[in-house]
Amino acid sequence: MVMHTMDSAKQEGKNIGTVDRKKQVLEAASRSFALFGYKATTMEQVAKIANVGKGTIYTFFNTKEQLFDEILIGVISEMKTIILREVDHDRKFFENLFRVLDSLLEFRSEHELLMKLSQEVRDVGTPQSQEAMAQVESVILNYIEHEIRHAISRHEMRECDPNIVAFLMVKMYIALTSEWNKYHEPLTKDQIKEHIRLFLEDGLAIHA
Amino acid sequence: MVMHTMDSAKQEGKNIGTVDRKKQVLEAASRSFALFGYKATTMEQVAKIANVGKGTIYTFFNTKEQLFDEILIGVISEMKTIILREVDHDRKFFENLFRVLDSLLEFRSEHELLMKLSQEVRDVGTPQSQEAMAQVESVILNYIEHEIRHAISRHEMRECDPNIVAFLMVKMYIALTSEWNKYHEPLTKDQIKEHIRLFLEDGLAIHA
Amino acid sequence: MVMHTMDSAKQEGKNIGTVDRKKQVLEAASRSFALFGYKATTMEQVAKIANVGKGTIYTFFNTKEQLFDEILIGVISEMKTIILREVDHDRKFFENLFRVLDSLLEFRSEHELLMKLSQEVRDVGTPQSQEAMAQVESVILNYIEHEIRHAISRHEMRECDPNIVAFLMVKMYIALTSEWNKYHEPLTKDQIKEHIRLFLEDGLAIHA
Amino acid sequence: MVMHTMDSAKQEGKNIGTVDRKKQVLEAASRSFALFGYKATTMEQVAKIANVGKGTIYTFFNTKEQLFDEILIGVISEMKTIILREVDHDRKFFENLFRVLDSLLEFRSEHELLMKLSQEVRDVGTPQSQEAMAQVESVILNYIEHEIRHAISRHEMRECDPNIVAFLMVKMYIALTSEWNKYHEPLTKDQIKEHIRLFLEDGLAIHA
DNA sequence: CATGAATGAGGGTTCATTCAT
DNA sequence: TATGAATGAACCCTCATTCAT
Numbered sequence: 035m036v037m038h039t040m041d042s043a044k045q046e047g048k049n050i051g052t053v054d055r056k057k058q059v060l061e062a063a064s065r066s067f068a069l070f071g072y073k074a075t076t077m078e079q080v081a082k083i084a085n086v087g088k089g090t091i092y093t094f095f096n097t098k099e100q101l102f103d104e105i106l107i108g109v110i111s112e113m114k115t116i117i118l119r120e121v122d123h124d125r126k127f128f129e130n131l132f133r134v135l136d137s138l139l140e141f142r143s144e145h146e147l148l149m150k151l152s153q154e155v156r157d158v159g160t161p162q163s164q165e166a167m168a169q170v171e172s173v174i175l176n177y178i179e180h181e182i183r184h185a186i187s188r189h190e191m192r193e194c195d196p197n198i199v200a201f202l203m204v205k206m207y208i209a210l211t212s213e214w215n216k217y218h219e220p221l222t223k224d225q226i227k228e229h230i231r232l233f234l235e236d237g238l239a240i241h242a
Numbered sequence: 243m244v245m246h247t248m249d250s251a252k253q254e255g256k257n258i259g260t261v262d263r264k265k266q267v268l269e270a271a272s273r274s275f276a277l278f279g280y281k282a283t284t285m286e287q288v289a290k291i292a293n294v295g296k297g298t299i300y301t302f303f304n305t306k307e308q309l310f311d312e313i314l315i316g317v318i319s320e321m322k323t324i325i326l327r328e329v330d331h332d333r334k335f336f337e338n339l340f341r342v343l344d345s346l347l348e349f350r351s352e353h354e355l356l357m358k359l360s361q362e363v364r365d366v367g368t369p370q371s372q373e374a375m376a377q378v379e380s381v382i383l384n385y386i387e388h389e390i391r392h393a394i395s396r397h398e399m400r401e402c403d404p405n406i407v408a409f410l411m412v413k414m415y416i417a418l419t420s421e422w423n424k425y426h427e428p429l430t431k432d433q434i435k436e437h438i439r440l441f442l443e444d445g446l447a448i449h450a
Numbered sequence: 451m452v453m454h455t456m457d458s459a460k461q462e463g464k465n466i467g468t469v470d471r472k473k474q475v476l477e478a479a480s481r482s483f484a485l486f487g488y489k490a491t492t493m494e495q496v497a498k499i500a501n502v503g504k505g506t507i508y509t510f511f512n513t514k515e516q517l518f519d520e521i522l523i524g525v526i527s528e529m530k531t532i533i534l535r536e537v538d539h540d541r542k543f544f545e546n547l548f549r550v551l552d553s554l555l556e557f558r559s560e561h562e563l564l565m566k567l568s569q570e571v572r573d574v575g576t577p578q579s580q581e582a583m584a585q586v587e588s589v590i591l592n593y594i595e596h597e598i599r600h601a602i603s604r605h606e607m608r609e610c611d612p613n614i615v616a617f618l619m620v621k622m623y624i625a626l627t628s629e630w631n632k633y634h635e636p637l638t639k640d641q642i643k644e645h646i647r648l649f650l651e652d653g654l655a656i657h658a
Numbered sequence: 659m660v661m662h663t664m665d666s667a668k669q670e671g672k673n674i675g676t677v678d679r680k681k682q683v684l685e686a687a688s689r690s691f692a693l694f695g696y697k698a699t700t701m702e703q704v705a706k707i708a709n710v711g712k713g714t715i716y717t718f719f720n721t722k723e724q725l726f727d728e729i730l731i732g733v734i735s736e737m738k739t740i741i742l743r744e745v746d747h748d749r750k751f752f753e754n755l756f757r758v759l760d761s762l763l764e765f766r767s768e769h770e771l772l773m774k775l776s777q778e779v780r781d782v783g784t785p786q787s788q789e790a791m792a793q794v795e796s797v798i799l800n801y802i803e804h805e806i807r808h809a810i811s812r813h814e815m816r817e818c819d820p821n822i823v824a825f826l827m828v829k830m831y832i833a834l835t836s837e838w839n840k841y842h843e844p845l846t847k848d849q850i851k852e853h854i855r856l857f858l859e860d861g862l863a864i865h866a
Numbered sequence: 867c868a869t870g871a872a873t874g875a876g877g878g879t880t881c882a883t884t885c886a887t
Numbered sequence: 888t889a890t891g892a893a894t895g896a897a898c899c900c901t902c903a904t905t906c907a908t
Contacts, residue, residue, distance in 0.1 A: 055871085073281040077899065087873040089901080098899065128447060191446050198429070198437055199446070202417060209413040214406070221406070229406055237445030238399050238407070239336060263889090285882060295890040297884080306882065471892085489697040493878060503894040505880080514878065607862050614845070614853055615862070618833060625829040630822070637822070645822055653861030656813055679868090701903060711869040713905080722903065 056094050058084040063091075064105050068212070072102060113138060114173060127185035128235055135227055138207075175200050206233060264302045266292040272313050276420075280310060318382060321346060325385060335393035336443055340435060347419070347431045383408050414441060472510045474500040480521050484628070488518060529554060530589060543601035544651055548643060555627070555639045591616050622649060680718045682708040688729050696726060734798060737762060741801060751809035752859055756851060763835070763847045799824050830854060 062084035066075040077098055081088040095101035120134045178200040185191040210226045221229075232238060270292035274283040285306060289296040303309035328342045386408040393399040418434045429437075440446065478500035482491040493514060497504040511517035536550045594616040601607040626642045637645075686708035690699040701722060705712040719725040744758045802824035809815040834850045845853075856862065 071281075076897080078897095081874095088899095089873050090871075092900070093871065096900095189448055192440070192444070192448055194437075194440060194446065195433075197426075198418075198422070198433070199440075201422060202414060202437065202441065205413060205417040205421065206410060209410060210406075213413065214409060218405075225403075225406070229403075229410065232400070232402060232407075233410065233441050233445070235445050235447040236400070237441070237443050238402065239443040240397055240400055284880090289891090296882095296892095297890050298888085300883070301889075487697075492876085494876090497895095504878095505894050505896095506892075508879070509892065512879095605864055608856070608860070608864055610856060610862065611849075611853075613842075614834075614838070614849070615856075617838060618830060618853065618857065621829060621833040621837065622826060625826060626822075629829065630825060634821075641819075641822070645819075645826065648816070648818060648823075649826065649857050650862050652816070653857075653859050656816055700901085705870090712871095712903095713869050714867085716904070717867070 055084075055086055055090065058086060059091050059094060059101075060105060060108075063101055067102060067105065110174060114177065117174075117177060121181065123184070127181060127188075127190045128231075130181070131234070132227060132231070135207075135230065136223070175204065178203060203234065206230060263292075263294055263298060266294060267299055267302060267309070268313060268316070271309055275310060275313065322381060322385065325382075329389065331392070335389060335396075335398045336439075338389070339442070340439070343415075343435055343438065344431070346415075347434065383412065386411060411442065414438060471500075471502055471506065474502060475507050475510060475517075476521060476524075479517055483518060483521065526590060530593070533590075533593060537597065539600070543597060543604075543606045544647075546597070547650070548647070551623075551643055551646065552639070554623075555642060591620065594619060619650065622646060679708075679710055679714060682710060683715050683718060683725070684729060684732070687725055691726060691729065738797060738801065741798075745805065747808070751805060751812075751814045752855075754805070755858070756855070759831075759851055759854065760847070762831075763850065799828065802827060827858065830857060 059080065063075070063080045066080050066083060069075075070079075075098075077091055078088055080101075081091055084091075091101065095104065116137045117134050120137050121130045175197075179196045182191065182194070182196040182199055186193060186196070207230070210221060210229060214221060267288065271283070271288045274287050274291060278287075285296055285299060288309075289299055292299075299309065303312065324345045325342050328345050329338045383405075387404045390399065390402070390404040390407055394401060394404070415438070418429060418437060422429060475496065479491070479496045482496050482499060485491075486495075493507055494504055496517075497507055500507075507517065511520065532553045533550050536553050537546045591613075595612045598607065598610075598612040598615055602609060602612070623646070626637060626645060630637060683704065687699070687704045690703055690707060693699075694703075701712055701715060704725075705715060708715075715725065719728065740761045741758050744761050745754045799821075803820045806815065806818070806820040806823055810817060810820070831854070834845060834853060838845060
């Protein structure tokens with residue numbers, strides 16, 4: 035996540051300054067994309083929020099699309115890192131699932147509102163951008179899918195289409211962590227976990 | 243095709259035309275919004291698809307936003323009608339749920355790709371538009387919420403936060419009927435129902 | 451800044467209005483390109499000079515480059531037409547030359563300052579634009595070249611490299627009709643003809 | 659030259675550096691202006707070619723325009739020097755002309771592509787810049803004009819408007835040494851001289 | 867003094883909306 | 888009434904210029 039573009043030891047002032055500015059832009063853009071969507075986010079807005087000049091953004095990112103891509107790729111790769119770190123194949127699927135969730139939710143503020151934008155970019159973006167997004171997303175989905183297959187083979191999970199179920203899991207996660215906040219107070223970590231458990235693990239029905 | 247000179251057919255043609263024209267616009271806009279998203283849909287496009295002049299649209303709808311709102315309200319009210327018709331409080335919640343689903347899925351092509359746009363409009367739209375959307379959506383959500391409370395009180399469903407669960411149900415429905423299609427072949431009605439059952443009713447876990 | 455296009459054109463109808471607007475744009479752009487060059491001409495400027503909205507230009511021309519190309523191609527094709535009409539192979543080269551000059555100079559105001567821009571477009575334009583220009587220019591040059599060869603074969607002209615001489619003739623024409631005007635009062639038709647005769651036909655030296 | 663604090667190596671380095679730096683900038687700018695034109699040459703480009711920081715340019719030249727002016731003035735004054743050195747009023751006009759040409763063509767690479775830019779600067783530049791250019795150019799033109807008058811008075815040249823003829827001579831020189839190269843292999847010195855002789859001295863026509 | 871990161875005015879282009887026909 | 892040519896605000900992006908280091 036952190037940029038090491040410069041020699042880390044050179045001039046502390048310069049490095050920090052540069053890094054900070056890029057960080058400012060990334061954070062401002064993240065927030066604005068998440069808040070207003072891709073199209074509705076203007077570079078002027080981002081600049082204003084980041085407290086930098088409009089041109090400054092273009093010293094770090096060649097286009098608006100590239101700025102967006104970088105944010106998204108960063109978030110997703112961060113998520114993947116977490117997953118890889120937390121999953122222990124000697125444990126049960128649902129144990130892994132909730133431990134991963136715990137870690138992911140630590141970073142909620144970073145990416146909570148962001149993921150929903152994948153849809154918009156697909157609508158509006160160029161083919162290149164779309165391709166990039168698709169690849170990056172499929173990494174996550176493939177990974178979950180793989181875990182689901184594993185769980186099924188160990189009889190920890192019912193028979194199901196791992197493709198669809200993985201897709202729904204991701205959607206549910208996005209819905210609870212980000213989309214919900216549009217209309218309501220954010221949910222607590224425990225609320226999120228509890229609802230995922232409800233839907234994924236136990237089901238809602240009471241079977242007489 | 244129809245030839246007669248202006249005079250005789252004018253009145254009738256116009257009347258019919260007026261009715262048809264509005265429908266044509268609504269349908270064209272629906273398709274375009276669903277296909278390309280709100281921002282990426284241009285009024286020119288809509289006019290071309292609807293086979294009317296660009297200016298004509300503005301005789302029916304004051305702004306692009308109003309056009310969108312009207313489409314959305316139409317879809318949602320249609321859904322509400324279906325729900326009211328299909329729900330029978332003497333039956334069990336899940337029975338009702340699946341009967342409603344059956345009916346809703348009949349109209350899938352009408353609104354499948356549309357609902358996801360609620361998010362985009364909220365992002366891009368004016369406060370007024372957002373308020374309208376929120377009201378109209380809350381009608382659906384409130385209704386489901388109410389049904390859930392009812393189900394809980396009758397011990398057909400576990401204790402849960404009806405608010406959140408209703409929200410998740412809607413999200414899941416949208417995910418399966420519309421968002422999935424972005425990347426994959428559309429699911430069959432039965433696939434959709436089966437996965438909703440899996441998540442909502444039974445849960446995924448196998449409890450030894 | 452007040453629009454009075456409508457009043458006078460009302461009777462004449464739509465077509466004339468439309469045509470006029472395009473003409474206005476073309477003329478404004480011609481003048482501005484000729485006066486300020488390609489890069490230094492802004493679409494806003496053109497719109498202001500043409501007394502139309504900026505967006506109007508884009509109903510006729512997709513890009514600034516296309517606008518420029520169209521003007522240039524128009525001028526050059528007009529010149530070619532004149533040449534073809536005026537040249538009579540039964541007459542002598544210099545007779546033809548001066549008759550062509552006479553006709554070309556009629557349209558001086560249309561293209562006088564324009565041709566010099568070919569250079570700038572070559573510098574700034576896209577490869578497509580450059581290719582178009584090169585083709586269109588070579589039409590003129592090839593034609594003159596061909597005529598020169600003919601004149602040489604009939605012993606009306608000294609042996610020389612027709613390629614280079616054609617090039618110099620065009621440059622001289624541009625210099626006298628357009629570039630000169632940058633610093634001085636425009637030359638009269640007769641002055642132009644006389645100087646071309648001086649350079650091309652007789653030479654400057656007095657040979658004792 | 660100036661010697662103060664710092665260690666000796668640095669001092670000398672700086673001094674030489676300063677001198678070199680300005681030259682480097684001038685040469686880089688010359689090449690870039692000639693190659694890409696005025697507008698299309700960016701200060702970044704110049705800095706990169708000159709191997710100096712962008713800001714450094716502004717220690718020598720207040721604006722891009724001033725940088726350009728200085729280059730142009732340099733070239734023109736160089737040309738004037740050559741003319742003054744080569745012209746011998748005891749000899750004939752055309753003898754002088756060709757001796758000057760010989761010398762000028764030695765420096766072709768320095769200014770060949772540059773002169774055409776006078777036009778562009780006049781298009782793009784501020785009134786001050788244009789005024790400066792006009793003055794500097796008129797120096798050359800006045801000088802040639804003066805020589806022409808002299809030649810006419812000595813009956814070495816036909817009666818003509820010395821103003822216009824001087825102008826055309828310069829244009830022809832630019833055309834042959836610089837503009838031609840855009841489309842073709844550069845001409846040799848002898849080719850250039852031969853064509854100037856053809857046009858200026860003898861004329862193209864064969865008079866029966 | 868040299869530097870290049872930062873800046874923002876200004877460019878080309880799009881598109882929702884208007885209005886004369 | 889239906890139309891689409893006309894419009895201009897607002898978008899993304901470039902680049903000459905400045906200034907803190």
